[in-house]
Amino acid sequence: MSTPTKAAGRNVSPEYLADRAKFVRLETLRLARIAGAGHYSSTFSAAELFVSLYYAHLRYNPAEPASPDRDRFILSKGHAAIGLYPILADVGFFDPRALDDYTRLGSPFGDHPDMKRIPGIDFSSGSLGHGLSIGLGMALAGRVQGRNYRVYCMMGDGELAEGQIWEAAMAAGHFRVQGLVGIIDRNQLCIDGPTEEVMAVEPLEYRFTSFGWDVRRIDGHDTAEILDALDGLKPAGHGRPQMIIADTVKGRGVARMELSLDWHVGNLVGQDYDDAVAEIQAGLQPRPREVVRHG
Amino acid sequence: MVENKTTEDQGGEDALFRGTAGGGDLALKDLTSVQGTPNRVLPAFVLGEELADLADRDPRIVVLTADLASANRTRDFKLRHPDRFFDFGIAEKNMITAAAGMAAAGQIPFAATFAAFSAILAAEQIRTDCAYPRMPVRVVGTHSGMSMGFYGTSHHALEDLAMMRTVADLTVVCATDANHLRAVLRASLDRPGAMYIRLSRGRDPEVYPTVPADFRFGHAATLHDGRDLTIITTGSMVRPCLDAALALAATGVAARVIDMATLKPLDEDVIHRALAETGAVLTVEEHNVTGGLGSAVAEVLVELPRKPFRRHGVQDAFVMVGPPAALYAHYRLDATGIAAVARELLGS
Numbered sequence: 284m285s286t287p288t289k290a291a292g293r294n295v296s297p298e299y300l301a302d303r304a305k306f307v308r309l310e311t312l313r314l315a316r317i318a319g320a321g322h323y324s325s326t327f328s329a330a331e332l333f334v335s336l337y338y339a340h341l342r343y344n345p346a347e348p349a350s351p352d353r354d355r356f357i358l359s360k361g362h363a364a365i366g367l368y369p370i371l372a373d374v375g376f377f378d379p380r381a382l383d384d385y386t387r388l389g390s391p392f393g394d395h396p397d398m399k400r401i402p403g404i405d406f407s408s409g410s411l412g413h414g415l416s417i418g419l420g421m422a423l424a425g426r427v428q429g430r431n432y433r434v435y436c437m438m439g440d441g442e443l444a445e446g447q448i449w450e451a452a453m454a455a456g457h458f459r460v461q462g463l464v465g466i467i468d469r470n471q472l473c474i475d476g477p478t479e480e481v482m483a484v485e486p487l488e489y490r491f492t493s494f495g496w497d498v499r500r501i502d503g504h505d506t507a508e509i510l511d512a513l514d515g516l517k518p519a520g521h522g523r524p525q526m527i528i529a530d531t532v533k534g535r536g537v538a539r540m541e542l543s544l545d546w547h548v549g550n551l552v553g554q555d556y557d558d559a560v561a562e563i564q565a566g567l568q569p570r571p572r573e574v575v576r577h578g
Numbered sequence: 579m580v581e582n583k584t585t586e587d588q589g590g591e592d593a594l595f596r597g598t599a600g601g602g603d604l605a606l607k608d609l610t611s612v613q614g615t616p617n618r619v620l621p622a623f624v625l626g627e628e629l630a631d632l633a634d635r636d637p638r639i640v641v642l643t644a645d646l647a648s649a650n651r652t653r654d655f656k657l658r659h660p661d662r663f664f665d666f667g668i669a670e671k672n673m674i675t676a677a678a679g680m681a682a683a684g685q686i687p688f689a690a691t692f693a694a695f696s697a698i699l700a701a702e703q704i705r706t707d708c709a710y711p712r713m714p715v716r717v718v719g720t721h722s723g724m725s726m727g728f729y730g731t732s733h734h735a736l737e738d739l740a741m742m743r744t745v746a747d748l749t750v751v752c753a754t755d756a757n758h759l760r761a762v763l764r765a766s767l768d769r770p771g772a773m774y775i776r777l778s779r780g781r782d783p784e785v786y787p788t789v790p791a792d793f794r795f796g797h798a799a800t801l802h803d804g805r806d807l808t809i810i811t812t813g814s815m816v817r818p819c820l821d822a823a824l825a826l827a828a829t830g831v832a833a834r835v836i837d838m839a840t841l842k843p844l845d846e847d848v849i850h851r852a853l854a855e856t857g858a859v860l861t862v863e864e865h866n867v868t869g870g871l872g873s874a875v876a877e878v879l880v881e882l883p884r885k886p887f888r889r890h891g892v893q894d895a896f897v898m899v900g901p902p903a904a905l906y907a908h909y910r911l912d913a914t915g916i917a918a919v920a921r922e923l924l925g926s
Binding site: 410427 | 640661662664666667669671672675676677678679680681682683684685687702703706707710711712
């Protein structure tokens, strides 16, 4: 068995990560256009988190995707896979051209990721609320086997309404699962509206702390802050699961989508598509963080 | 060995209602005397012991339960392998999905709780997290059917086979007795994909005097031969069907009895032979007749030439409360009732 290498022996400057985040957003536009629909805004909120993990933090080896010692990443909010696939291709898990048939009949790449068909996907997801339990099980298995890998589980904020999340949170605290790291993409919206109106999830720090977790809250679009949080994770042996609450903006990077309820699923075409591409290429602009209401 | 009591013993009921977690053994003791054998020494509930034996040699095995370590005897595993035992508390969905996570990291998890709270409560987790990604999770559903007697419908599982049978890539198997369960558990280690293992009370009357060496998934066992009709049954109903066959033999009716332990994949050949070689087919299951063994057999028979056929089980109803033995008698799922149904089918 080979030891997984740190993902990025490559350049991990803030500029490089900003460039990769643009790549994720542009690929999301491209793939959604192939499919005729895509989860833009849930992916855009997670773009900086994705690239910080895969280009600067996770230990994996694309040549050995099943290495037993690798870090695992569970995308509990599986509908953001459209932004993860391009990264997996870019770091070498598979040929990027495989994405050209995204969602077409027989493609390995659906809206939700399939671990049996896509190298680099550590577990299939799509049914919200399951991922933290998967991560818990993987971390417990690591304990049984005496391995020191970490399991990172990215959840959406809306899915925190699923009861199973809290079953897993309680068990992770109880079992003192040191190898489990939760990441909440706190992008403020679920489909029907702001989480705090549909089903309030706050106060998140208090809730997870009381379940036995170490909690840190960061700006989820600031890669320096994300890397600081990831680098600051406590080493194996401290005996508590760790949660990173990443405050983000649903749809970040394309103004019309930011904190808009209209773009959970959408399909950009024509001039709208070109405008979005130009906007993404210009990089993240300062925005007021306020929910935009339509209809 | 625990002292035996009948379920009609009201002194035992009190203990039973004190709960199944802390007083699990009491509950089992009182729920176990069915099939009209109140004074027999109870067979052992071997689930935890057999898994512990297997785990001595196989480091992949881990065992999970949801606050029922006493009732399902996984505590016997915990005593010998505490580092590979996980009690998730009363959180079955988390247990099943965490088992899938463990399996993804190389373990073979056996996740045991009542059938009502595994196959039924966590059906989506079994489908989505275990079967679909083909994780070698073994979901062990104990106290299936109406074996929980007067606990009532919340604790009965008369729909679990139907629900599990529709899930692709999931092996569905019923353990018949202690020796058969040992064979199932041993064979499960080398079978790819997820599995639902259905148990009755776990201390079931003996059918197999030794561990059946020829057990294979998808291959039914013919336990008694005859030409007048074939009784196809599974799990808890095998013993009373054999007893019914003996009663029928005494009145000149020769019944073949088949233990269809594996419902998925189904042994279609044995059904074809039953149709060709015997006069009628009767399925008997401790389950709703919609969707379970009877439906599975019917799906095969409907494409074949007709012979008399009947699905015997719970006729699409929530059953009454009552001591298990009384329920089996009422729903004609004891030997006497099964023999009577067989005679009706044959018009004799």
